[in-house]
Amino acid sequence: MPSTLPDGEPAPVDGALPASAIERLGERGFGVYVHVPFCASRCGYCDFNTYTPAELGGPAPMHGYADQVLAEIALARTVLDRPAKVDTVFFGGGTPTMLPPEELGRILHGLDEAFGLAADAEVTTEANPESVTYESLKALRHNGFTRISLGMQSVAPHVLALLDRRHTPGRAAEAAQEARAAGFDHVNLDLIYGTPGESADDFAASLSAAVTAGVDHVSAYSLIVEDGTRLAARVRRGEIARPDDDVAADRYLLADTVLTGAGLDWYEVSNWAKPDGQCRHNLVYWRGGDWWGFGPGAHSHVGGVRWWNVKHPSSYGRRLADGSSPAQARERLGPAERHTEDVMLGLRLSDGLSAASVGPVGLVAELVDEGLLERRDDRVVLTLRGRLLADAVILRLL
Numbered sequence: 001m002p003s004t005l006p007d008g009e010p011a012p013v014d015g016a017l018p019a020s021a022i023e024r025l026g027e028r029g030f031g032v033y034v035h036v037p038f039c040a041s042r043c044g045y046c047d048f049n050t051y052t053p054a055e056l057g058g059p060a061p062m063h064g065y066a067d068q069v070l071a072e073i074a075l076a077r078t079v080l081d082r083p084a085k086v087d088t089v090f091f092g093g094g095t096p097t098m099l100p101p102e103e104l105g106r107i108l109h110g111l112d113e114a115f116g117l118a119a120d121a122e123v124t125t126e127a128n129p130e131s132v133t134y135e136s137l138k139a140l141r142h143n144g145f146t147r148i149s150l151g152m153q154s155v156a157p158h159v160l161a162l163l164d165r166r167h168t169p170g171r172a173a174e175a176a177q178e179a180r181a182a183g184f185d186h187v188n189l190d191l192i193y194g195t196p197g198e199s200a201d202d203f204a205a206s207l208s209a210a211v212t213a214g215v216d217h218v219s220a221y222s223l224i225v226e227d228g229t230r231l232a233a234r235v236r237r238g239e240i241a242r243p244d245d246d247v248a249a250d251r252y253l254l255a256d257t258v259l260t261g262a263g264l265d266w267y268e269v270s271n272w273a274k275p276d277g278q279c280r281h282n283l284v285y286w287r288g289g290d291w292w293g294f295g296p297g298a299h300s301h302v303g304g305v306r307w308w309n310v311k312h313p314s315s316y317g318r319r320l321a322d323g324s325s326p327a328q329a330r331e332r333l334g335p336a337e338r339h340t341e342d343v344m345l346g347l348r349l350s351d352g353l354s355a356a357s358v359g360p361v362g363l364v365a366e367l368v369d370e371g372l373l374e375r376r377d378d379r380v381v382l383t384l385r386g387r388l389l390a391d392a393v394i395l396r397l398l
């Protein structure tokens with residue numbers, strides 16, 4: 001969730017949606033995202049909509065946050081005046097686990113009361129490794145969470161230091177094992193590759209640690225220098241080198257080799273999982289499903305209407321206290337926009353897209369001949385080389 005919000009048309013004060021959007025609710029699944037915008041400190045590469053206690057004048061805003069989210073849940077239930085079982089819930093941030101497990105559980109219970117959670121609902125929370133203990137993980141599991149995603153990034157001390165990460169090199173893998181022991185069947189570790197100063201051996205060690213931790217899901221992302229971050233300022237001043245695209249490609253190939261060899265297959269360009277370990281919530285996004293995003297700066301999509309909330313926690317809280325929707329603006333997606341998004345997101349998946357829906361037959365054949373796409377029956381899928389150049393392939397198709 002980037003910190004800069006797009007423009008759009010004004011959103012209704014009461015959060016109302018067109019009847020046509022509500023009628024289509026859940027056609028491709030219905031998920032909930034809960035943004036928890038608090039972090040103990042700010043990582044130098046991060047441009048997400050997050051705030052430290054010092055930036056908010058102390059910890060007080062965290063104490064009433066669950067009640068604010070519950071107020072938006074009540075508003076959403078009024079807007080979505082038809083049954084809509086929730087298939088997946090994802091608490092992201094920020095660091096959701098800066099809130100006590102009981103507060104996170106209270107939000108989850110509010111969602112269940114308002115909409116009903118599907119019997120097999122996937123409920124995920126992100127966490128920094130230093131923000132959880134075995135006891136807190138047991139409490140999260142007791143409160144209904146089924147999946148946890150831990151920010152590992154690297155096991156190399158100098159890489160963690162450059163990224164401004166606070167955990168020690170071995171803590172993420174340790175936390176993953178604690179999560180397993182606490183009853184989590186699904187555990188993800190996030191890795192970042194291509195950090196300046198990271199060697200191939202450094203990244204190989206990180207991959208080995210993730211595999212050894214026994215997780216069923218690994219996400220690996222190339223480091224991006226986002227405008228407005230401390231990392232961008234350091235690159236601009238020449239203190240550190242800009243990440244190298246060729247190095248990033250080599251790291252990706254290594255990740256695919258190691259993770260595939262460990263029984264984790266790619267199912268999205270940056271994500272590998274064991275059988276039944278895929279993140280179902282993210283699949284809602286990638287397959288064009290519906291979701292309501294709660295919290296400051298959160299984005300939502302229902303039936304071709306997308307909207308986003310005001311960014312700052314104080315503005316978010318004031319609007320809800322006034323009985324108003326926290327939505328800042330919205331946009332309506334027509335057939336052309338939906339097609340663009342279907343190609344941009346769907347082609348990143350391992351099951352690809354139907355050949356007929358992707359683009360002109362001649363262009364698809366050209367991309368197949370170039371080794372960027374491959375045909376599987378009536379579908380087209382990115383090859384390994386195509387995954388390295390996924391953005392360029394999608395741009396050509398669109």
